[in-house]
Structure formats: structure tokens, C-alpha cells
Amino acid sequence: MSAATELRDILTEGDELTIVCHNNPDPDCLASALALGRIAADAGIDERRILYSGDISHQQNRALVNLLEIELQEFDADIVRDREPGSLLAFVDHAVPGVNNHVPDGTLVDVVIDHHPTDDIEAGFQDHRDDVGATATILTEYVRELDTELDDQLATALLFAIRRETLGFLRGATAAEYEAAGFLHGQADRDLLRKLSSPAVSSATVDAIADAIENRQVFGAVLLSNVGRTSERDALPQAADYLATLEGVGTTFVFGIVGDSIQLSGRTTDSRVNVGSVLHDAFDDAGSGGGHREMAGAEIPLGIFADYTSNDRHLVDIVEQVVTARLLAELNIDTDKGDTQENEAG
Structure with a gap:
């Protein structure tokens, strides 16, 4: 049957x-x-x-x-x-x-x-x-x-x-x-x-993608960026798709704070990287993550992050530090050994 x-x-x-x-x-x-x-x-x-x-x-x-x-x-x-x-x-x-x-x-x-x-x-x-x-x-x-x-x-x-x-x-x-x-x-x-x-794009989405471009950090063939806090959750995968076209970049992760959670989106064209596994292994203890080898996402409740500060800029900084450190560790990128080729964070 x-x-x-x-x-x-x-x-x-x-x-x-x-x-x-x-x-x-x-x-x-x-x-x-x-x-x-x-x-x-x-x-x-x-x-x-x-x-x-x-x-x-x-x-x-x-x-x-x-x-x-x-x-x-x-x-x-x-x-x-x-x-x-x-x-x-x-x-x-x-x-x-x-x-x-x-x-x-x-x-x-x-x-x-x-x-x-x-x-x-x-x-x-x-x-x-x-x-x-x-x-x-x-x-x-x-x-x-x-x-x-x-x-x-x-x-x-x-x-x-x-x-x-x-x-x-x-x-x-x-x-x-x-x-x-x-x-x-x-x-x-x-x-x-x-x-x-080709539907109309909101100004908030354009702003979020612009922030992702401005905040990008490149570690070899891996690009990480954040959009800060945004109301446009779906701007994250759009930004990840766009930044994945940057010359020399094979893997892209974009994250941001949406409501009361941290959202992440990953993309790769590198056959050595499975972004679904990376996001699952990096954040499964704190939230949920996974997807395909080439495209994936994750969501982490703000939880304890929000208890550190009521200042949104400080909160974004803390989230950026923790998320970046987890992703780099999961990808086995050691910035102390010169793996960072470019740092263009604004």
C-alpha cells in the first residue's frame, strides 16, 4: 500500500x-x-x-x-x-x-x-x-x-x-x-x-538586514552577525540568505532578539558544515535548534539573559557575546590562533 x-x-x-x-x-x-x-x-x-x-x-x-x-x-x-x-x-x-x-x-x-x-x-x-x-x-x-x-x-x-x-x-x-x-x-x-x-518589504525588515550587514564578523569562511532587537523575525533568514552571497563566505549565522527570545538562522554552501547540527548541538541545552544541512534555525528563551540588565543595548551585547562564543566553539574556530580573517562589526 x-x-x-x-x-x-x-x-x-x-x-x-x-x-x-x-x-x-x-x-x-x-x-x-x-x-x-x-x-x-x-x-x-x-x-x-x-x-x-x-x-x-x-x-x-x-x-x-x-x-x-x-x-x-x-x-x-x-x-x-x-x-x-x-x-x-x-x-x-x-x-x-x-x-x-x-x-x-x-x-x-x-x-x-x-x-x-x-x-x-x-x-x-x-x-x-x-x-x-x-x-x-x-x-x-x-x-x-x-x-x-x-x-x-x-x-x-x-x-x-x-x-x-x-x-x-x-x-x-x-x-x-x-x-x-x-x-x-x-x-x-x-x-x-x-x-x-516579489511582495513589498517593510522598512523594519530593510533596517534589520542593514544592521546585519553593518554588524557582520567574518572568521575565515564563516560569517556571524546580529540585528539587535527587531520585530521582524523573518528578517533573520533573509539577512542570512543575503550575507551568504558575500565573496569568500561559505557559512552564515544571523541572530537577534525577537520578543522574549533569541532567534537564529543559519545557511551554508560548505559541504563540511551541517548548520542544523551546529545549531542543535550549540543551543539544545538552552532552547531548540536544528534543520537541514544547508539551512536551519534556533530559538532560545531570553530567560536569564534578561535578568542581567534592563538596558536593551547591554542585553544585546551580552547575547552577542554568548551566542558568538557558542557558535565559534561548536565550529572549532579559535580566534586566539588567528582564525579571524576579518572583523567588520560596526
Whole structure:
């Protein structure tokens, strides 16, 4: 039995479906949730909801939700906790309760579909493929095999998600992404794809990227930078992507204070570096971190950092010192031995 058929059989046994996105969902997560909802509708589930936590702050994420009219609800723990028999719970683009989501540890999950490197997945149905470039690729395969109706909205969402997750098929793309894109291409709305690809950028995002450029420090082929405190969480991966294009740089980490937590984003084109492992090993004792070899993120509660000072500038300085020291230690970079080629912090 194929994964798509197994999934359909599980869904036909349910009366309602709650799809939980990971915190601050990106296009891959949102499009995958939309597709799973369509598959569930075909399986006879009339009551469906998509829940999310955090913010939809990246301009492309907001555009995806608004232009494609994806219906979302803010996460409600009661919905997850007080489920009746026949009420199914699904994760897309993440896999473990309490990890990058607000679902309580130990919660029974019925469906998990994910492409991130993850251990200890427990679910009634799981399709975990860390050898593909996007979760949307897996959902496209299901839509195709199950003959789910593919309208302009769904095709555009899935195609945009695959393109965005793989940076235009340049990062982590496999033959499966190209096959999925070929299937979706004819039905996708090209005008919407253009709008999604180049939405307006807020001044706060531009300011955060400018701060990352100004504060950069280069250690050999590794670049570290911070944006200080920002309201634009998604400016961090955008800054990391931009700084990764700097000549001579193979690995980039950008961090900043967002709300009551420290957020980090990592990128690499260096085959010797796994940024997912670096962030996990450097910060797992203090927060959560991980992802792919080429792209990853981490989140650390401010916690004790905030107890040191009420001065925001001092707080940023303390966070910069600690985060930088942990990253350099994990990367085995010893600045006392001359590993620092350039220090351009402003």
C-alpha cells in the first residue's frame, strides 16, 4: 500500500481534522496544510481547521495567506487537548509535539508528514522523508496519486512553496521537486506566482538586514552577525540568505532578539558544515535548534539573559557575546590562533 493510500484510509475513519502548523509557519508548511485539508475533504471530513502559533511576519508568507485566502486559526491548546474519538490531529512540516510548536509533550498525533531530519517520531501515520527538498513535494505526490482536485489556488500554493523552500531549485532540490513542479506548472497562476515572489518589504525588515550587514564578523569562511532587537523575525533568514552571497563566505549565522527570545538562522554552501547540527548541538541545552544541512534555525528563551540588565543595548551585547562564543566553539574556530580573517562589526 502506498503512503497516499494509507493516509486516505486513515482519514476516512475520522470525523474532523485539526492540522497544526509549526511556529511562525513558512510557505512549505502553509501549502502542505492546505493540500492535506483538500485530501481530507475528499476523504469525507467536513470539519477541518489549520492552526498556527507565533507570527506570519515574512512578507511572502503574509502574501501567500492573503492572496490565496488560506483560512487559519490561532493555536488553541483546548482544541488539541480535548479531542473526541474520531477527531484527528496532523502535523505538516514538523513532527514532534513540543518541538517548534505549542502542542504539549506526549500528545498523540495521528498524522505526520515532514522532510526535516528528526528522530523519535510517534504517529499513527508518518511519512518522513529527509531526502526530499520540501514537504510540499510529498503532498503534491499525494494530490496526484489520489486524484485530488487541483485548482489554481492549490497548485499555486504548492509550486510556490517548493520554489521558496529550495531557493528556486538551487538548495536541496531533488528530482522529486522537479517532477512535482512539472505536474503543478500547468495549473498554477503565473500572475500570482510573480506577486508572491516579489511582495513589498517593510522598512523594519530593510533596517534589520542593514544592521546585519553593518554588524557582520567574518572568521575565515564563516560569517556571524546580529540585528539587535527587531520585530521582524523573518528578517533573520533573509539577512542570512543575503550575507551568504558575500565573496569568500561559505557559512552564515544571523541572530537577534525577537520578543522574549533569541532567534537564529543559519545557511551554508560548505559541504563540511551541517548548520542544523551546529545549531542543535550549540543551543539544545538552552532552547531548540536544528534543520537541514544547508539551512536551519534556533530559538532560545531570553530567560536569564534578561535578568542581567534592563538596558536593551547591554542585553544585546551580552547575547552577542554568548551566542558568538557558542557558535565559534561548536565550529572549532579559535580566534586566539588567528582564525579571524576579518572583523567588520560596526
